[in-house]
Every structure is written in structure tokens, then in C-alpha cells.
Amino acid sequence: MTAMDRKSLAGLLTLGLLASGRTPLFSDTNAMPAPGIRKDLVxxxxxxxxxxxxxxxxxxxxxxxxxxxxGIAREQIYQISQLMTANAAVYEQILPRPLAENERSEAVELAYQSLRKTSPQLLERRLQDAARCEKKxxxxxACQNYLSMLSxxxxxxETKYxxxxxxxxxxxxxxxKIQALREDARAVYREAFTLMNLGDWDSSVDEWRKYADMRPSDAEVRKLLTIPESVTVIRFKDRLSGGYAALEAGQSDKAASLFEEALRSNPNSVEAEKGLEQARKKxxxxxxxxxxxxxxxxxEDFLHRGKKTLAVQVLSQALKENPNxxxxxxxxxxxxxxxxxxxxVIVTRPAPAPRAVASLPAEALGQLASAEDSGKAETHYQKGLVYYSLRNYREAFNEFKLAVRYDPNSRxxxxxxxxxxxxxxxEDKK
Known part of the structure; x- marks a missing residue:
């Protein structure tokens, strides 16, 4: 499928969305477009x-x-859609040849992505996948499929409901199924399932791996750990743990490389960023x-040769690199x-005098307060997990709300x- 074919079909599908009123016609028509976009509009x-x-x-x-x-592009597309409604022959200009099914699906998803929507065909495929899982x-x-669709x-x-x-x-x-498990396996499975439901996929995969070690015969969990979402998380965590292991072994270059790979898998990882910073510092x-x-x-060579002045100059350079x-x-x-x-000559380095918390700079005090708030947020989050696992959604909501209040930037x-x-x-709709 050529770039022009793909763009043309994507545009045609965009037309249908706009003409049917399923997406806003304008967003911000007064905004000044970027130079490249302005040229294309002209x-x-x-x-x-x-x-x-x-x-x-x-x-x-x-x-x-x-x-x-x-908004300008949307308005012009809408104008073309009105002309197309009256002149069906234009469709033949936009679609110069029949499209294969995979090309059609690709273009459909491209058009919907450009409008920040989800293709009904994509949703239908995921629903069919979930139905096949339920049949087996x-x-x-099946739950993983549904949660993925809801994101x-x-x-x-109506679709969401x-x-x-x-x-x-x-x-x-x-x-x-959880109730039928042994007590030790039940706790791990419930924790993993709760985390998965709440969108904490990284922590969920950790728990699923623990459970898989305990119950290697569970084919469904083994399958879950092979889906792309799990593989990405596992690869990230392996790189992260490998990076810290290399750091402990004094292999800073290897550690930095592993942390960089981890960040490519998860650019928002604070742990990987800290590890990379440590590796680079080391x-x-x-x-x-x-x-x-x-x-x-x-x-030392200068001293043996009696060139004390040159020796002192070189030693001064060494102290610039490492004053201690x-x-x-x-x-x-x-x-x-x-x-x-x-x-x-007595060379001493006085120990720094302890400072009271009140004398700390405002930035340091802010960091202490932030750390304290993060701890409180995590406490409420853990309480919310317990309530959620018991399907007590109201209490879980209260705990998560408090957690967000303490740490509003936590995804x-x-x-x-x-x-x-x-x-x-x-629950309210039931």
C-alpha cells in the first residue's frame, strides 16, 4: 500500500466521520498553524x-x-465531503484500485488515530478475541482484553458500558477460580489480578511471575506472560535488574547501556533514570x-628526578580532579x-556540622515533605488495593482519592x- 493510497483512504474515512457528525468539526480555527502545516493548507x-x-x-x-x-483542515475536509455526497464519481478518484483487507484495516485505524478515536473494527476484533478466550x-x-479496550x-x-x-x-x-486455589497461591493471584484491573501492569506482571513459579501448570497465566504487554514489561525489568547488578559489580558502562535499554522500553521509569544517573556518575x-x-x-617520576616544582604542579592537577x-x-x-x-603542614578536613531540620534550605525541606506525602499516598493506595480486591469499590474509591490528593502526579x-x-x-447503572 503506497503512502498516497494510505493517506487517501484515511482521508476518505475521516470524511465519513466528519460528515456523520461523530466528531467535532472545529477545534481551534484561530490558532496559527506551524509553517509546514500552513503550506499544506494553502x-x-x-x-x-x-x-x-x-x-x-x-x-x-x-x-x-x-x-x-x-480546525482549518477539518473545515476544508467537510466542504469536500459535501461535494462528494453529490458526486459519487469522486470516490473513484480517491480509490484508484481495490484495496486488500489488511490495507483497508490499516487505513481505518490510521484515520481514527488522526482523530483520537478508536476504530470500531479494532474494537470488534478485540471483542472477538475476548469471546474466544471465554469459550476456552x-x-x-478475556479480562485483559476488556481492560485493554477500556484504555x-x-x-x-454505550460501547464502554x-x-x-x-x-x-x-x-x-x-x-x-481464585477461591478454589490454595491459600498461598490465592493471595498472589488475587494481588496480581487486582493490580491488573487497576492499570498497574508493571507490578501486576511481577505478581504473575511469582504465581507462575508457584503454579507452572497454569497454562492461562503462562499465556498471559507471553502477550506483547507482558513481554515489554519483563524485558524492561530484566534490563533494570541487570543494570543494578552491573552497577554493584563495578561495570558502569554495561550498567549504563542496560539502563538506557530499560528507558527505551519505559521512558517514564524513575528507577531506570536514577540507575542511569548513578552509572554515568560511576x-x-x-x-x-x-x-x-x-x-x-x-x-612521582618528577620527584625521583628532583623536579619538585613540576611535581607540585602535576599534583595540583590531580587535586582538581579529586580534591579528596x-x-x-x-x-x-x-x-x-x-x-x-x-x-x-597538617591536612585535615573538618567533619560537617549537623544541621537542624529547620536550617535546611527550602528546596531540601520541600523534598522531605514530598517524600512524606509519597509515603502517605502509597499507604492509602495499599489500603485501596485491599478494598478493591474485596470488591468494596466505595471504600477503595475513598482510599485512592486520598492517595491522589497526596501524590497528584502519580500515573x-x-x-x-x-x-x-x-x-x-x-454499579449505579445496574
């Missing part, structure tokens, strides 16, 4: 005036892919240490004493709160 307008709708659609669809909310009595995998953008309320209803039905089957310290060793060796290097400090003291410039907490809000809304 070209599209000229082509429209000449009646070359297919070529105009290529430019307009390209604009929407880069800027889905562009793989209700856990898609632009779901209509339909998915929620099927999710609730499969969840009840999973709860029945690598930098190692380079400085090697340089200091070389300078000390050069200084004991050997460099001792050598300088020895040179100065032997030269008779001072009778006694994990906001996802949990949104999930339990959906559960409560579903």
Missing part, C-alpha cells in the same frame, strides 16, 4: 478550487495526522580516578616539608482512581 485550498479533490485530500489528511485538532474458559485473558481513546458511552458488562462477567469467573568517577593515578605516577585524594594530599605535604617552606494512582470510578458508575 496547497490543499488551491487544489480544491481546481476541483482536484483527491490531491487536496492527501494534503489535508497529512495535516490531520500531524495535528488532529486542526480463559477468563483472565482506548474516544469510546462511546457494553465492555464493562462483559468485563464484570469474566471477573466473576476469575474470582471463582563511569565519570572511574575516568577521573584513572586520570589521577596517571598524574600521581607522573608526579589522600595520596595526592600526602605527596604535596611531603614536598612542602622537604622544601622547608613550612615546618609542619499509577490516577489510573486506579479512574478504574474504580468506572466500577462505581457501572
Amino acid at each position: 496547497l490543499a485550498n488551491r487544489l480544491m478550487k481546481r476541483g482536484e479533490y483527491s490531491e487536496a485530500m492527501d494534503y489535508l489528511t497529512g495535516v490531520l495526522i500531524r495535528d488532529p485538532g486542526n 474458559k480463559f477468563y483472565l485473558l 482506548q481513546p474516544g469510546l462511546e458511552l 457494553r465492555i464493562e458488562r462483559r468485563l464484570r462477567s469474566s471477573s466473576q469467573k476469575v474470582d471463582a 563511569a565519570d568517577d572511574l575516568k577521573k580516578s584513572k586520570k589521577v593515578m596517571q598524574l600521581l605516577a607522573t608526579a 585524594d589522600e595520596r595526592a594530599l600526602a605527596m604535596i605535604q611531603s614536598v612542602m616539608e622537604s622544601a622547608g617552606s613550612v615546618k609542619t 499509577k494512582l490516577t489510573q486506579a482512581l479512574q478504574r474504580v470510578q468506572s466500577d462505581l458508575q457501572f
Whole structure:
């Protein structure tokens, strides 16, 4: 499928959405578009005036892919859609050849993505996948499919309620399975399932791996750990743990490489960012240490040859690299004493005096307060997990709400709160 074919069909599908009123016609028509987008809009307008709708659609669809909310492009597309309604022959210009099914699906999803919506065809495929899982009595995998669908953008309320209803039905089957497990396995399975429901996929995968070690015969959980979402998390965690192991072993370059790979899998990982910072600092310290060793060796050579002035200059360079290097400090003291410039030179570094919390800078106090708030947020989150696992959605909501209040920037907490809000809304509709 060529780029022009893909853009053309995406534009055609966009037309259908706009003309049917299923998406807003304008977003911000007064916003000044970027230079590249402005040029495409001007070209599209000229082509429209000449009646070359297919070529105009290529430019307009390209604009929407880069800027889905562009009101000017939407208005022009709507104008073309009105002309197309009266002239069906234009469709043949936009679709110069029959499209294969996979090409059609690709273009459908492209068009919906450009409008921040989810393709009905994609949702239908996921629903069919979930139905097949239910038929095999793989209700856990069915729940994973439903949760994935609920995270898609632009779901209509009726569609969302339909998915929620099927999710609730499969969840009840999973709860029945949990009750039949041994007590030790039951606790791990319930924790993993609760975390999965609340969108904490990283922590959920950790628990599923624990459970898989305890019950390797559970084919459904083994299957769950092979889906792309799980593989991505597992790869990330393996890189993360490998990075810290390399850091402990003094292999800072290897550690930095592993942390960089982990960040490519999960760019928002604070742990990987901290690990990478530590690895780079250790690598930098190692380079400085090697340089200091070389300078000390050069200084010793100068001293053996009686060139004390040059030795002191080299030792000064070493201290610039590492002001606390004991050997460099001792050598300088020895040179100065032997030269008779001072009778006694005592090199000491006074220990820093302890400071009261009240004397800490505002930034440090803010960090302490932030750490305290994060701890409180985690406490309420853990309480919410317990209530949620017991299907006490009201109490879970209260705990998650408190957690978000203490840490409003945590994606994990906001996802949990949104999930339990959906559960409560579903309960109210029943």
C-alpha cells in the first residue's frame, strides 16, 4: 500500500466521520498553524478550487495526522465531503484500485488515530478475541482484553458500558477460580489480578511471575506472560535488574547501556533514570580516578628526578580532579616539608556540622515533605488495593482519592482512581 493510497483512504474515512457528525468539526480555527502545516493548507485550498479533490485530500489528511485538532483542515475536509455526497464519481478518484483487507484495516485505524478515536473494527476484533478466550474458559485473558479496550481513546458511552458488562462477567469467573486455589497461591493471584484491573501492569506482571513459579501448570497465566504487554514489561525489568547488578559489580558502562535499554522500553521509569544517573556518575568517577593515578605516577617520576616544582604542579592537577585524594594530599605535604617552606603542614578536613531540620534550605525541606506525602499516598493506595480486591469499590474509591490528593502526579494512582470510578458508575447503572 503506497503512502498516497494510505493517506487517501484515511482521508476518505475521516470524511465519513466528519460528515456523520461523530466528531467535532472545529477545534481551534484561530490558532496559527506551524509553517509546514500552513503550506499544506494553502496547497490543499488551491487544489480544491481546481476541483482536484483527491490531491487536496492527501494534503489535508497529512495535516490531520500531524495535528488532529486542526480546525482549518477539518473545515476544508467537510466542504469536500459535501461535494462528494453529490458526486459519487469522486470516490473513484480517491480509490484508484481495490484495496486488500489488511490495507483497508490499516487505513481505518490510521484515520481514527488522526482523530483520537478508536476504530470500531479494532474494537470488534478485540471483542472477538475476548469471546474466544471465554469459550476456552480463559477468563483472565478475556479480562485483559476488556481492560485493554477500556484504555482506548474516544469510546462511546454505550460501547464502554457494553465492555464493562462483559468485563464484570469474566471477573466473576476469575474470582471463582481464585477461591478454589490454595491459600498461598490465592493471595498472589488475587494481588496480581487486582493490580491488573487497576492499570498497574508493571507490578501486576511481577505478581504473575511469582504465581507462575508457584503454579507452572497454569497454562492461562503462562499465556498471559507471553502477550506483547507482558513481554515489554519483563524485558524492561530484566534490563533494570541487570543494570543494578552491573552497577554493584563495578561495570558502569554495561550498567549504563542496560539502563538506557530499560528507558527505551519505559521512558517514564524513575528507577531506570536514577540507575542511569548513578552509572554515568560511576563511569565519570572511574575516568577521573584513572586520570589521577596517571598524574600521581607522573608526579612521582618528577620527584625521583628532583623536579619538585613540576611535581607540585602535576599534583595540583590531580587535586582538581579529586580534591579528596589522600595520596595526592600526602605527596604535596611531603614536598612542602622537604622544601622547608613550612615546618609542619597538617591536612585535615573538618567533619560537617549537623544541621537542624529547620536550617535546611527550602528546596531540601520541600523534598522531605514530598517524600512524606509519597509515603502517605502509597499507604492509602495499599489500603485501596485491599478494598478493591474485596470488591468494596466505595471504600477503595475513598482510599485512592486520598492517595491522589497526596501524590497528584502519580500515573499509577490516577489510573486506579479512574478504574474504580468506572466500577462505581457501572454499579449505579445496574
